[in-house]
Amino acid sequence: MWVLRINMSDQSYKLEELPEKYKLLYGRALTSQMVYDEVPPLCHALGLNNKLVFSAGVVTGTAAPTSARVSVGGKSPLTGGIKEANAGTAWGPDLAKMRVRALVVEGLPEKKDVYWGAKVKWDDEAGKPDVEFFDATEHIGKDVYEVYPQIFEKFGEKVSIASMGTAGELGYGNSGVVFNDMARRPSRYAGRGGLGAVMASKRLKFIILDAKGAPGIDMVDKSLFDEGRKKLIDAIRSHPISQPKGGLNSYGTAVLINILNEAGGLPTRNFSAGRFEGAAKTSGEAIFETNKERMGKEIYNHACSPGCIIQCSNTYYNEDQTEATSCIEYESTWALGANLGVDNLDDIATMVQLCNAYGLDTIETGGTLGVAMEGGLLEFGDSKGAIQMIHEMGKGTAVGRTLGGGTEVTGKIYGVKRVPAVKGQGMPAYEPRAVKGIGITYATTTMGADHTAGYTIAPEILGVSGKLDPLSPEGKAALSRAFQATTAFIDSCGHCLFIAFPILDIATGFEGMIQECNGVLGTNWNADDIVAYGAETLKVERKFNEAAGIGKEADRIPEFMKIEPLPPHNQIFDIPDEALDSVFEDL
Amino acid sequence: MIVKVKLFATLRKYLPGVELGKSLDIQLESGTSIAQLYDVLGIPAEEIKLAYVNGIFCEMDTELKDGDEIGIFPPIGGGSY
Ligand code: SF4
Numbered sequence A: 001m002w003v004l005r006i007n008m009s010d011q012s013y014k015l016e017e018l019p020e021k022y023k024l025l026y027g028r029a030l031t032s033q034m035v036y037d038e039v040p041p042l043c044h045a046l047g048l049n050n051k052l053v054f055s056a057g058v059v060t061g062t063a064a065p066t067s068a069r070v071s072v073g074g075k076s077p078l079t080g081g082i083k084e085a086n087a088g089t090a091w092g093p094d095l096a097k098m099r100v101r102a103l104v105v106e107g108l109p110e111k112k113d114v115y116w117g118a119k120v121k122w123d124d125e126a127g128k129p130d131v132e133f134f135d136a137t138e139h140i141g142k143d144v145y146e147v148y149p150q151i152f153e154k155f156g157e158k159v160s161i162a163s164m165g166t167a168g169e170l171g172y173g174n175s176g177v178v179f180n181d182m183a184r185r186p187s188r189y190a191g192r193g194g195l196g197a198v199m200a201s202k203r204l205k206f207i208i209l210d211a212k213g214a215p216g217i218d219m220v221d222k223s224l225f226d227e228g229r230k231k232l233i234d235a236i237r238s239h240p241i242s243q244p245k246g247g248l249n250s251y252g253t254a255v256l257i258n259i260l261n262e263a264g265g266l267p268t269r270n271f272s273a274g275r276f277e278g279a280a281k282t283s284g285e286a287i288f289e290t291n292k293e294r295m296g297k298e299i300y301n302h303a304c305s306p307g308c309i310i311q312c313s314n315t316y317y318n319e320d321q322t323e324a325t326s327c328i329e330y331e332s333t334w335a336l337g338a339n340l341g342v343d344n345l346d347d348i349a350t351m352v353q354l355c356n357a358y359g360l361d362t363i364e365t366g367g368t369l370g371v372a373m374e375g376g377l378l379e380f381g382d383s384k385g386a387i388q389m390i391h392e393m394g395k396g397t398a399v400g401r402t403l404g405g406g407t408e409v410t411g412k413i414y415g416v417k418r419v420p421a422v423k424g425q426g427m428p429a430y431e432p433r434a435v436k437g438i439g440i441t442y443a444t445t446t447m448g449a450d451h452t453a454g455y456t457i458a459p460e461i462l463g464v465s466g467k468l469d470p471l472s473p474e475g476k477a478a479l480s481r482a483f484q485a486t487t488a489f490i491d492s493c494g495h496c497l498f499i500a501f502p503i504l505d506i507a508t509g510f511e512g513m514i515q516e517c518n519g520v521l522g523t524n525w526n527a528d529d530i531v532a533y534g535a536e537t538l539k540v541e542r543k544f545n546e547a548a549g550i551g552k553e554a555d556r557i558p559e560f561m562k563i564e565p566l567p568p569h570n571q572i573f574d575i576p577d578e579a580l581d582s583v584f585e586d587l
Numbered sequence B: 001m002i003v004k005v006k007l008f009a010t011l012r013k014y015l016p017g018v019e020l021g022k023s024l025d026i027q028l029e030s031g032t033s034i035a036q037l038y039d040v041l042g043i044p045a046e047e048i049k050l051a052y053v054n055g056i057f058c059e060m061d062t063e064l065k066d067g068d069e070i071g072i073f074p075p076i077g078g079g080s081y
Helices: A026-039 A090-095 A143-153 A193-202 A221-240 A245-253 A254-263 A284-295 A331-337 A345-356 A362-374 A382-397 A398-404 A408-415 A436-444 A459-462 A476-493 A499-503 A507-521 A527-548 A577-585 B010-013 B034-041
Strands: A003-007 A012-017 A052-056 A067-075 A082-089 A100-106 A116-123 A129-136 A162-163 A176-180 A186-190 A204-212 A324-326 B002-007 B024-027 B049-054 B056-058 B069-073
Touching: A003 A129, A003 A362, A026 A067, A052 A090, A052 A193, A052 B024, A067 A090, A067 A186, A067 A193, A067 A476, A067 B024, A067 B069, A082 A090, A082 A527, A090 A100, A090 A162, A090 A176, A090 A204, A100 A204, A143 A162, A143 A186, A143 A204, A143 A345, A143 A362, A162 A254, A176 A193, A176 A324, A186 A345, A193 A204, A204 A331, A204 B024, A221 A499, A221 A507, A221 B010, A245 A254, A245 A284, A245 B010, A254 A284, A254 A331, A254 A459, A254 B069, A284 A345, A284 B010, A324 A345, A331 A345, A331 A362, A345 A362, A345 A459, A362 A382, A362 A408, A398 A408, A436 A459, A436 A476, A436 A577, A459 A499, A476 A499, A476 A507, A476 A527, A476 A577, A499 A507, A507 A527, B002 B034, B024 B034, B024 B056, B034 B069
Parallel strands: A003 A100, A116 A204, B002 B069
Antiparallel strands: A003 A012, A052 A067, A052 A100, A067 A082, A082 A186, A116 A129, A162 A176, A162 A204, A176 A186, B002 B024, B049 B056, B049 B069
């Protein structure tokens, strides 16, 4: 196992033995620990001293189901704190199969106008990976959908590619790191927090992995792994949310639009209401039914990455049967739909595609445009205007660069008081006044407003692992804490977070996930151990943030949510500060 | 009494022809519970996960009232990304 360091100051690389203390750290646990150990918390996120760390999960690259996740970590230019964002892509297993536990991009070249690509390939003779650099300047300023086919053509269809779009090149806080999906689309984003800009600041345009001949994953106890894997597969295949032709496979994540709307928790027109009259037209059902009408048959969703048996990623088709985009996630159709008062699915699809093409995060883009609409830049509902603004962002016009700074920056520039952001990061698709637990997660997670960090929506709205009253504050700090710790583990084990639905309801599935990890690592973890593992990661992230000047005072929900009641339930966010503080104090 | 019913995702087949997001008025005897409404609609109980009545999650034995708006869902999930 190695740490592969790519130094962009002089385009050199170094392969180091993995230090003993990182032996059991993977994915988010490792990216966060290495950022804590190596990045000065007060450094500039786009400067010499920030680093970008990639690490795949414990079971990534094995035959474990739905496990091709890779984490990307660094100091975030959006929040100023620590960031981990992850994506499902063949890039993750390719890194793991070459036994690179962490790929670290560091340094900064003096010459600003030259961009580089780094190709990492397995050297069979030497029995280790090596790196070649090439000039990638010609690919700057372009749509990544134009660039990826050229790179695949040059390096072969079997490679996988990490990159960023113009949003990253322009240094936006709103910019992701992009990876290819199974159809080689540049559509799988580690999207949140501006890590695309960190990669671009180092003038590294591509990291290309060619794992041909690589040895793959070493396991301590293969039969234990197989036993666990089988249990997890059975749980995924038998749960109605994750099974073939189940909720996710049929309707994708956007199936959530209608339930959040019914529950009064779908943030509408920049978080001014909890219900959107046009919601149904933007939902997973609408995507499914529109596709059926246009394509003349039912179309089920596909896998974003190798080995996924849930397969939740949709493709949305135009009237002329050409592909409009893949994929429209719940958060994206919400951010660019209800949040902007837009109910035109074709326009939403156009916006999603443009965000992908320019390297923008759909959530931050929607949050930003919502605030800009409130500030008078455009009318709510003006989807054509919104499309134009995304072009301006991608092209780097004056107004585009303003918007590229994200939700909070845009709120300041337009003098808007209703700015749905925490720690500088725009809020996702669940309204804290109508779903209290998720509000606690937004407030307290080290990431800035982030739903994935502690997805209490499962019990509060969906009835997964019990059913709790979303409007009640009771017990929600403990709930968020437990979800945050477990999630930090799942983000480290390499599984897609969507295995949470079957494993929260089916105990043997949960057991199976732990057995898989024990099989790979030779550990003897139980359920408490994995929560403790996740909690350790949270503590490290928290320490980084505190040293970066982001303490508990930043663990707060924006003031307007505490004073403006939200229709239809007319509730405010009524969680006391002490309860918010208890999330980390009692960790 | 009359209640307004919306079905979502895989349950949509039980109210064919109703436009997505639109509700259908259903006449019920007063005192009908949510579970009894499922029978009226002919939806097998195991296909249903939960119902929101006027935006509030309600248990199966909740009695419905005239004018209630009910959204009924199968097990669904997503949105973690
Ligand atoms: S469940 Fe969806 S997001 Fe997760 S790995 Fe599978 S296709 Fe990708």
